[in-house]
Amino acid sequence: MSIKEILVPDIGSFKDVEVIEILVNVGDSVAADSSIMTVESDKAAMDIPAPFAGKVTELKIKVGDKVSAGSPMLMLDTSGEVAASSGAPVVKSFSPPPSHAGGSGAGGEGVSMPGHASNPPHPGPLPPAGEGVSVPPPTHPAPEVPAHIPPKHRPDPVAAHAEFAGGKPAHASPAVRRFARELGADLSRIKGSGPRSRILKEDVQEWIKTELAKPTGEAIGLGLTPAPVIDFAKFGEIDTQPLSRIKKLSGANLHRNWVTAPHVTQFDEADITDLEDFRKSMLDEAAKRGVKLTLLAFLMKAVVNALRTYPSFNASLAPDGENLVLKKYFHVGFACDTPDGLVVPVIRDVNKKDVMDIARELAEFSELARERKLKVDAMQGGCFTISSLGGIGGTAFTPIINCPEVAILGLSRADWKPVWNKAGKTFEPRLMLPLSLSYDHRVIDGADGARFTSHLRLMLSDVRRLLL
Numbered sequence: 001m002s003i004k005e006i007l008v009p010d011i012g013s014f015k016d017v018e019v020i021e022i023l024v025n026v027g028d029s030v031a032a033d034s035s036i037m038t039v040e041s042d043k044a045a046m047d048i049p050a051p052f053a054g055k056v057t058e059l060k061i062k063v064g065d066k067v068s069a070g071s072p073m074l075m076l077d078t079s080g081e082v083a084a085s086s087g088a089p090v091v092k093s094f095s096p097p098p099s100h101a102g103g104s105g106a107g108g109e110g111v112s113m114p115g116h117a118s119n120p121p122h123p124g125p126l127p128p129a130g131e132g133v134s135v136p137p138p139t140h141p142a143p144e145v146p147a148h149i150p151p152k153h154r155p156d157p158v159a160a161h162a163e164f165a166g167g168k169p170a171h172a173s174p175a176v177r178r179f180a181r182e183l184g185a186d187l188s189r190i191k192g193s194g195p196r197s198r199i200l201k202e203d204v205q206e207w208i209k210t211e212l213a214k215p216t217g218e219a220i221g222l223g224l225t226p227a228p229v230i231d232f233a234k235f236g237e238i239d240t241q242p243l244s245r246i247k248k249l250s251g252a253n254l255h256r257n258w259v260t261a262p263h264v265t266q267f268d269e270a271d272i273t274d275l276e277d278f279r280k281s282m283l284d285e286a287a288k289r290g291v292k293l294t295l296l297a298f299l300m301k302a303v304v305n306a307l308r309t310y311p312s313f314n315a316s317l318a319p320d321g322e323n324l325v326l327k328k329y330f331h332v333g334f335a336c337d338t339p340d341g342l343v344v345p346v347i348r349d350v351n352k353k354d355v356m357d358i359a360r361e362l363a364e365f366s367e368l369a370r371e372r373k374l375k376v377d378a379m380q381g382g383c384f385t386i387s388s389l390g391g392i393g394g395t396a397f398t399p400i401i402n403c404p405e406v407a408i409l410g411l412s413r414a415d416w417k418p419v420w421n422k423a424g425k426t427f428e429p430r431l432m433l434p435l436s437l438s439y440d441h442r443v444i445d446g447a448d449g450a451r452f453t454s455h456l457r458l459m460l461s462d463v464r465r466l467l468l
């Protein structure tokens with residue numbers, strides 16, 4: 001058995017500093033240079049390392065004790081251990097001194113490790129001779145500093161606090177800082193549960209656990225406060241039903257699109273009185289061809305006309321965020337309400353089809369969607385989406401962009417309104433269609449947003465223009 005008493009080493013200007021954390025227990029095996037305890041002054045925390053590998057047989061300190069260089073820390077059984085730290089301990093051994101040791105302590109009891117005792121690399125007060133072991137100065141918070149660099153040139157331990165939580169330094173021991181660093185935990189976001197709100201190892205572990213349990217939105221760094229878990233049954237009767245597969249999928253996509261694309265919604269109104277007259281006049285003829293000629297089919301044509309005029313609406317941001325991919329094709333999706341949730345079938349090459357063909361496809365795709373028979377490729381490749389709630393109601397809404405598209409047009413219920421006539425003499429009843437255009441502000445400026453809806457107004461107010 002070779003039991004050594006380990007003393008607090010030279011810790012520079014730290015005197016009567018508080019032990020805030022003991023990192024070992026009796027019976028623990030410690031490696032040379034591993035942290036034994038953390039002390040803290042007004043300005044900084046510092047880890048005190050073990051000078052040797054060994055087994056802790058007794059602790060001489062407890063949390064809250066005030067220590068200075070030379071204070072006893074613990075008793076270490078170093079039997080069979082050879083690895084000494086790279087520092088300059090002056091050893092008082094309770095077993096016969098190692099054969100290689102030269103005397104430097106009083107009464108032959110003090111042992112200096114070879115090459116160190118006469119020239120300690122970290123000058124400072126040594127323990128009174130014969131009273132114990134002075135271990136190398138703390139390896140933290142300046143572990144990388146070579147021994148030959150004078151203390152005044154070493155980093156100030158306060159620098160170890162250079163992580164800030166809400167403008168205040170995050171309060172954590174170097175061991176905890178190191179632990180957090182290894183796990184990639186951001187100390188400035190962790191609330192400490194230790195004395196004086198110090199961040200403990202357990203706080204870091206808890207924070208990591210919470211971060212990992214968060215949905216992807218938070219995982220990509222949104223830093224949102226988690227929603228509280230509420231027991232609704234406490235307030236009345238409830239019935240819990242599973243979300244449909246479509247709702248779960250579209251919900252996740254809508255959430256991502258909502259938080260990743262900066263949305264702006266431009267509202268406008270189009271006079272569709274003449275368009276509606278024309279549509280009605282064509283209904284019989286369309287019916288003979290087996291087609292239900294809907295307003296949406298005309299809107300598809302008008303949208304393509306506007307996309308041609310404003311190509312940045314018929315585009316997607318490249319994944320690198322540096323380029324805009326402009327599309328030369330015109331595939332337009334439409335939001336379709338089904339019992340299982342929202343799906344978006346895509347009508348291909350709308351620019352090459354007439355209104356009757358588009359109306360026919362709209363009906364076919366809507367039916368397939370509602371019967372859950374829509375194929376996956378019928379929902380791919382869209383350039384722009386129209387979401388029509390006009391058959392249901394409402395005056396305006398803010399549709400969510402179907403990314404990577406950059407804009408979506410919402411249609412609300414058309415209503416008869418008194419509109420001041422062109423001659424400026426009287427009000428006339430006109431059928432006005434509310435338009436709600438949401439666009440990705442990273443790609444489209446506000447002025448273009450307003451130009452796009454103005455263009456649509458023009459197209460829709462004079463159906464002949466759609467032929468041009």
Ligand code: CAO
Nearest residue numbers: 294295296335336337366387388390391399400412413414
């Ligand atoms: N204003 C007033 N009436 C309108 C209208 C409008 N903007 N759009 C349609 N209507 C009327 C039609 O004239 C029709 O009336 P009749 O039955 O008297 O002919 C009725 O509403 C139903 O219209 P429709 O059968 O022509 O269907 P549609 O073309 O309006 O819509 C579809 C088809 C698939 C878009 C629709 O069924 C649907 O699912 N809408 C919901 C879309 C949705 O949920 N969007 C929200 C997405 S969140 O971004």
